[in-house]
Amino acid sequence: MAHRLQVGDDDQFHLPEGLLIRWVIAAVLGMLLLFLSLTLHIDESTPDLFIWLSLGINTLMLLLLGKEVFWVTYDEWKTKSFSLGTLIFIGVFSSYGLSVSNILKGADNTTYFETSGMILVFYIGSLLIDIYLKNKIGTYSKKWEAYVPNVIAKTSDGAYSRISAEALKVGDMIKSEVEKVIPVDGIVENQGGFVSEAHLTGEPTPVLKKTRDKVKAGSIALDEDIEIKLSSSYARSSLSSYFRQFEWEKKQLSSYEDIANRAASILLATVLVLAMLSLGFFLWSGDTGTAINNFLAVLIIGCPCAFAIATPAAIWISHKALHDEGVLLRTGSKAIERLSEVTHMIFDKTGTITAPANIHSVEVVDSTLLDDQKIKELLVGLESVDEHPIAKAVRKYGVKYEIKPQQITEIRKKKGLGIEGSWLDEKGKEHRVALLNRAHPMGKELEENVFALFLDGRIMLKIRIHHPLQTEAKDLLEYVAGQGYEVSVISGDPAAQDEMKNQNWTYIGNLSPDEKADYVQQKKESGDNILFVGDGLNDLMAMTKADCTIAMFEGSDKNKVEADIVFYNPNIKYLQFTVQKAKSTKKIIQQNFFWALIYNSIGLPLAATGFLSPLISIGAMILSSIFVTANSLRLKNAKKNTYDQ
Amino acid sequence: MINEWLIGGLLFGFLGSAHCVGMCGPIALALPVHDMQGVKKYTGILLYNLGRTIVYVLLGTVVGFFGKLAGLVGFQQWLSVLTGVLIIAAVLIPKIRNKLNSWQAIPSNQMGAIVKPFKKLMKKNSVSALFAIGLLNGLLPCGFVYMAIAAALNTGNTVSSMIFMTGFGFGTMPAMIAVAMSPGFLSLEMRRKIQRFLPWATVVLGLILVYRGLFMMGGH
Numbered sequence: 033m034a035h036r037l038q039v040g041d042d043d044q045f046h047l048p049e050g051l052l053i054r055w056v057i058a059a060v061l062g063m064l065l066l067f068l069s070l071t072l073h074i075d076e077s078t079p080d081l082f083i084w085l086s087l088g089i090n091t092l093m094l095l096l097l098g099k100e101v102f103w104v105t106y107d108e109w110k111t112k113s114f115s116l117g118t119l120i121f122i123g124v125f126s127s128y129g130l131s132v133s134n135i136l137k138g139a140d141n142t143t144y145f146e147t148s149g150m151i152l153v154f155y156i157g158s159l160l161i162d163i164y165l166k167n168k169i170g171t172y173s174k175k176w177e178a179y180v181p182n183v184i185a186k187t188s189d190g191a192y193s194r195i196s197a198e199a200l201k202v203g204d205m206i207k208s209e210v211e212k213v214i215p216v217d218g219i220v221e222n223q224g225g226f227v228s229e230a231h232l233t234g235e236p237t238p239v240l241k242k243t244r245d246k247v248k249a250g251s252i253a254l255d256e257d258i259e260i261k262l263s264s265s266y267a268r269s270s271l272s273s274y275f276r277q278f279e280w281e282k283k284q285l286s287s288y289e290d291i292a293n294r295a296a297s298i299l300l301a302t303v304l305v306l307a308m309l310s311l312g313f314f315l316w317s318g319d320t321g322t323a324i325n326n327f328l329a330v331l332i333i334g335c336p337c338a339f340a341i342a343t344p345a346a347i348w349i350s351h352k353a354l355h356d357e358g359v360l361l362r363t364g365s366k367a368i369e370r371l372s373e374v375t376h377m378i379f380d381k382t383g384t385i386t387a388p389a390n391i392h393s394v395e396v397v398d399s400t401l402l403d404d405q406k407i408k409e410l411l412v413g414l415e416s417v418d419e420h421p422i423a424k425a426v427r428k429y430g431v432k433y434e435i436k437p438q439q440i441t442e443i444r445k446k447k448g449l450g451i452e453g454s455w456l457d458e459k460g461k462e463h464r465v466a467l468l469n470r471a472h473p474m475g476k477e478l479e480e481n482v483f484a485l486f487l488d489g490r491i492m493l494k495i496r497i498h499h500p501l502q503t504e505a506k507d508l509l510e511y512v513a514g515q516g517y518e519v520s521v522i523s524g525d526p527a528a529q530d531e532m533k534n535q536n537w538t539y540i541g542n543l544s545p546d547e548k549a550d551y552v553q554q555k556k557e558s559g560d561n562i563l564f565v566g567d568g569l570n571d572l573m574a575m576t577k578a579d580c581t582i583a584m585f586e587g588s589d590k591n592k593v594e595a596d597i598v599f600y601n602p603n604i605k606y607l608q609f610t611v612q613k614a615k616s617t618k619k620i621i622q623q624n625f626f627w628a629l630i631y632n633s634i635g636l637p638l639a640a641t642g643f644l645s646p647l648i649s650i651g652a653m654i655l656s657s658i659f660v661t662a663n664s665l666r667l668k669n670a671k672k673n674t675y676d677q
Numbered sequence: 678m679i680n681e682w683l684i685g686g687l688l689f690g691f692l693g694s695a696h697c698v699g700m701c702g703p704i705a706l707a708l709p710v711h712d713m714q715g716v717k718k719y720t721g722i723l724l725y726n727l728g729r730t731i732v733y734v735l736l737g738t739v740v741g742f743f744g745k746l747a748g749l750v751g752f753q754q755w756l757s758v759l760t761g762v763l764i765i766a767a768v769l770i771p772k773i774r775n776k777l778n779s780w781q782a783i784p785s786n787q788m789g790a791i792v793k794p795f796k797k798l799m800k801k802n803s804v805s806a807l808f809a810i811g812l813l814n815g816l817l818p819c820g821f822v823y824m825a826i827a828a829a830l831n832t833g834n835t836v837s838s839m840i841f842m843t844g845f846g847f848g849t850m851p852a853m854i855a856v857a858m859s860p861g862f863l864s865l866e867m868r869r870k871i872q873r874f875l876p877w878a879t880v881v882l883g884l885i886l887v888y889r890g891l892f893m894m895g896g897h
Contacts, residue, residue, distance in 0.1 A: 053798065053809045060732060060812045067738035071835040075745055079836065 054096040055156050061096075062146075062153040065089045069146035069647070083135060083143060090128060090145040097156050098124070104159075119300060120155045123331040124148050127646070130324055142321060147328050147646040154335070154653060161341055181215050183208070184417050186259065190441060194417050197266040208258045209419065210445055213250060218260035220245045225256030257445060288343045288365050288621050295625075296336045299632060303334030310640040326642045332649035333635035338656040342624035345664035350617040353668060358601030359610050365621075367596035370580035371614035376560035377512055377607075378552060378574070381523035383567035384584055385505035385604050389421045391429045392498035397484075397491055405435070407492050411485050413438035414453055414465050418445065422467075422483065422497060440465060446472070450483065463488050504605035506534075511608060513537055518560065522548055524570060549573035565607070582607070613667070620667055624660045631656045682832060686841040689825060690848020696821045696875055697849045698856050704814055705857045709802055721807040722857045728811020729853075730846025733822065734839050736815075740830040741838025748833050754890045760827045761886030767820075768876045768883070824879060831886055 068086050072078050101124060104117035127144035134142055183197045186205040197215045200206065205221060208214045214227070226238040229251045238254050241247050247260060307330040314323030347365045354361060361367040379385050394411075396404045412430035415423035416437045430437060440453040452466035466486045470478040478484055478494070485493040513519045519537035524544070543551065552574045556562050564571070564578035575581045575594055583595035584604075599606060635652055638644045644652075698705075710721045747756045767773050798806045798813070815822075825845045829838040 053801070053805055056809045056812060057728075057805070060735060064731070064735040064738055067735070067742050067835070070742050071738065071745065074742070074749065075835065077834075082836075 051100065051156070052160065055153070055160060058093045058096045058149075059153050059157065061089050061093050062149045065093070065149045066146045066647075066650075069143075072143075073647075086143060086145040087132065087135065090131070090149050093149045093152055094124070094128065097152050100156055100159070101152065119303060119331060119335065120151060123151045123328065124155075127151070127328055144324070144328060144646060147332065147650065150650045151332060151335070154650075154657070158340060158657065161345075181213070183215060191439070192417055192441075192443065200262055200266055202262050202265060204262045206260050206262065208253050208260055210253050210255065210257060212419065213252050214247055214258070214260065215249055216260065216262050216266050217249045217264045218247055218262045220247060220258055221261050222259040223256070225258055226254040227251040227258070228254055287369060288625075291625070292339055292343055295629070296339055299334060299336050299339070303330060303636065306330050306636055306640045307334070310642075314642070322642055325646060326640060328646040329639035329644045329649045330636060332646055332653055333639045333644060334632065335653055336628070336632070338624070338628035338631065338653075338660045341657065342628055342660050343621055345661055346617050346620045346624060346667060349664050349667040350613050354610060354613055357606050357609055358599060359606055360598045360600065361596070362598055363596045367580065368614045368617045368621075370596055371563065371611060372618040373561050374517070374563040374580055374611070376518040376520070376555055377563045377565070378520045378522060378555070378578070379509070379604075380548070380564075380566035380568070380571045380574075381521050382499050383421065384565050385502055385509070385521065386499040387502050389425045389497050389499050391425050392481075392496040394429070395494045395496075397494055399492075401487065401490070402492070406438070407485065407487075408433075408435050409438040410440070410455060410465055410487070411467065411493060411495070412436075413440040413455070414443065414451060414467055414485070416440070417443065418451060420445075420451075423451070425497065426495070450475075502604055504603060508605050508607060509534070509537055512611075520551070520555070522551060522574075524548075545570040545573050549577050552577040565604070582610075617667060620664055623663055627659055627663070628656060682837045682841040683844040685828075686825070686844020686846075687848040688844075689828065689841075690845040691851065692848075693821050693824075693875065693878070694849040694852035696819075698852050700819060700821075701814060701817070701853065702856050704810070705853050707799060708807060708810065708857055709799055710807070710857065712802060717804065721804045722854055724804050724808040725811040725814070725857070726846075726850045726853055728808045728813075729815040730811075730843065730850070732812050732815025733825070733842040733846040736822070736826055737829045737839040737842025737845075738835055740826050741832065741835035744830045744832060744838060745834050753831075753833055757831045757886050757890030759890075760830060761883045761888075761890060764824060764827055764883035764886065765880055768879050821875075824882060827886070828882065831889070 065086055068082050068089075072082055072086075101117065101121055105121040108117045125148075127148040131143035131145050131148070181197050182194045183200065184192050184207040185195050185200065186192055186207055192207060200216065206216070206218075220241050220243055222243065224241040224243055224245060227241050227247060228238050229248060239251075241258065246263070247258065307327050310330055311323050311327040314320075314326060343365055347361075347368065350368065351361055351364070363370075382389075394408070396407055399407065402410075408430075412426060412435045415426040417423075429435075438455060440455050443451065443453040445451050446466075446468070449472040450466060450468035452464060452468075455463045455465045457463060464487070466474075467483050468475040468486060469483050470476055470480065474486060474489065475484055481497045481499075483495050483497065484491050485495075509519055509521070513536035521537060521539045522543050523539075523541050540551065548571065552562055552564060556577060556579070561580075562578040563580045563582065564575050565582040565584075566572075566575055567584040572594065575583075580597075581595040582597045582599060585598055585600045597610065631652060635644060635649065639649060705725070708722065708725060710718050713721055744753070744756065747753050798810050825842065829841045829845075832838045832841055
């Protein structure tokens with residue numbers, strides 16, 4: 033609606049400052065105008081100078097802010113989508129015009145300058161608040177985007193190194209891993225693969241990117257590592273990616289916003305009809321003064337200003353409160369709405385309620401070809417750049433025992449199976465090195481949570497991975513179960529560890545990604561409202577079935593861009609706080625709607641029948657907006673109330 | 678009658694303007710006018726001061742309106758006595774005085790809502806920004822302005838109240854313009870001396886209001 037308002041010309045979203053200054057000036061003048069009018073109303077002896085002063089001030093205000101109202105209205109007429117702007121335009125200019133004509137006629141000193149001025153100030157004020165709130169919400173999404181990832185850069189000699197994306201230049205080569213967001217715009221240099229652009233364009237079908245195809249920053253490689261030649265710098269790419277995402281997410285309205293929009297258009301139609309009816313009736317009965325008064329009062333009381341800020345104000349404040357605890361609402365009010373309606377919480381075990389993986393034991397199986405130390409060096413070398421939790425655990429192990437990584441080239445991830453690469457020995461002979469799990473045919477003898485390092489197909493070493501449960505996770509599960517939620521923990525691991533067994537929740541192991549999704553589907557069909565908390569690509573299918581989803585920041589990027597909510601903080605205990613906040617935010621939004629609606633529905637008939645003067649309508653309009661804002665501010669002060677406090 | 682209120686306001690503002698220099702001097706000094714040349718600079722400084730004055734006139738209109746209301750319901754004498762007593766109490770009762778002083782002593786960069794827009798506007802190199810700074814400056818909590826408002830409240834009608842506050846605004850201008858033009862105007866020591874005189878002037882104003890109220894009652 034307000035796209036003529038200049039919202040900032042660079043990467044920084046900010047309030048249009050020129051307009052802000054003009055508004056401050058107009059607001060002070062408007063207050064002056066209001067009290068001049070009040071004085072004129074109560075004091076018969078007030079000199080005519082006051083009327084001329086009012087005319088001057090109102091004219092000045094129109095010069096300051098009239099342009100904005102004019103353009104907004106012009107756009108509404110051009111696009112035939114009549115909305116608040118048209119209403120404001122009629123209110124502002126008819127009250128000004130009537131006042132001027134009354135003065136010129138000289139017979140009647142009744143003026144409506146304060147009405148014209150105050151409508152103007154409040155309308156532009158609410159536009160500014162709207163822009164401010166939306167930009168604030170935008171900056172929270174942007175903060176996540178502002179996190180600069182490390183990327184794998186390919187040097188001219190073919191070696192890989194992990195560097196900050198900000199250090200890249202146009203023309204540099206990078207390798208983008210499976211499940212990770214591609215941080216830059218570029219051109220595919222290797223054979224390519226499927227990428228997801230779902231969160232950029234809303235198109236869920238993966239897109240095949242072949243050699244020389246362009247890839248957009250923000251897409252996610254799905255099945256193959258993709259080598260990309262940069263066509264723009266990170267800063268430029270991530271910015272455009274942000275805007276693409278912002279544009280797409282802006283279109284995603286929650287039911288609250290949907291209700292607000294629809295209610296506002298119904299309200300506007302009602303207001304116009306009522307205003308015209310009232311004007312017509314009183315003109316017909318011969319009372320021009322009352323007719324105009326009622327017409328203006330209806331227009332003012334009908335302004336859905338409080339309505340317009342009811343949702344963004346509450347969402348912004350809870351956004352901020354949650355963000356301070358490391359929780360990002362990616363889908364804004366949609367996330368709030370969905371989370372507050374959840375009845376069944378399903379948790380993925382590994383990575384979600386477990387702490388980062390660590391290496392439980394390392395056992396060299398075969399040291400006939402190489403000595404123990406060299407084998408461990410191969411292991412650390414193979415996992416030197418990968419971002420998978422296992423790779424991180426291996427690197428941590430390498431640092432702890434001071435194991436120097438061997439140089440491994442052509443590292444390729446084998447999705448769900450492990451990782452492989454090539455290694456040159458001292459004689460210059462090339463060997464295949466692979467770290468595989470039991471899902472791979474070569475590792476079918478392995479136990480769960482055990483990986484084996486193969487050298488040219490020969491097993492050299494076994495590592496056992498341990499996923500300890502987060503200390504707070506068990507408390508949290510007990511707590512939410514006690515709160516009446518149904519709780520399930522599902523996992524790809526075969527057997528339940530003892531610590532997972534509990535009568536308060538269901539534990540199901542040995543599930544494939546498909547079976548996880550089926551489980552969610554089945555529960556959903558039985559009438560549950562599902563929250564799914566997951567982290568890995570293997571949860572993605574289950575996530576698409578759930579009503580509301582939470583992704584852990586440490587997990588796959590694909591999950592994060594699909595999820596309603598992202599936890600930066602690798603700790604599940606913030607779930608309780610988040611759910612509470614969602615519930616209270618929903619309550620506040622409903623209250624805001626209720627009060628905005630009550631005030632309109634009581635005020636409109638009163639104004640139309642002449643029981644409400646334009647001045648009182650202005651007061652009521654101010655009060656209702658203040659009420660809605662103050663009510664939303666209560667979210668800021670709500671106690672955290674997590675179960676451990 | 679109108680002239681009296683205008684002259685009263687001018688005198689009140691002029692005599693007390695050392696307080697303005699002390700409190701709002703730093704703002705006047707920081708005005709982004711130093712890069713401006715000739716006419717633009719003077720226009721800027723003038724607009725800043727006009728902005729302040731307009732807010733004072735606004736405050737005058739507001740309290741004038743309430744003063745008029747009080748007059749209509751026959752409460753005017755009591756209002757005069759009440760404000761007089763309050764003003765004297767504010768000077769003589771240490772607890773209230775300290776509280777008021779502590780409000781004024783808040784460094785201008787911490788005054789939150791009012792001051793936040795200042796910072797942005799201070800960087801703006803335009804005369805309209807200077808006008809807006811003036812408007813916001815006029816809203817800063819200030820004991821001296823409260824005293825002027827108390828006097829304006831007791832003028833008994835909106836027009837007089839507005840005129841008094843207009844006079845007050847213009848009365849404070851010479852000192853404030855001088856500060857913005859030449860930073861060395863009025864030494865700190867000098868300001869301190871004048872500041873010390875202010876409480877006494879305040880008490881005198883309070884006494885006049887009380888006396889006036891009682892006199893008006895007697896006259897009935």
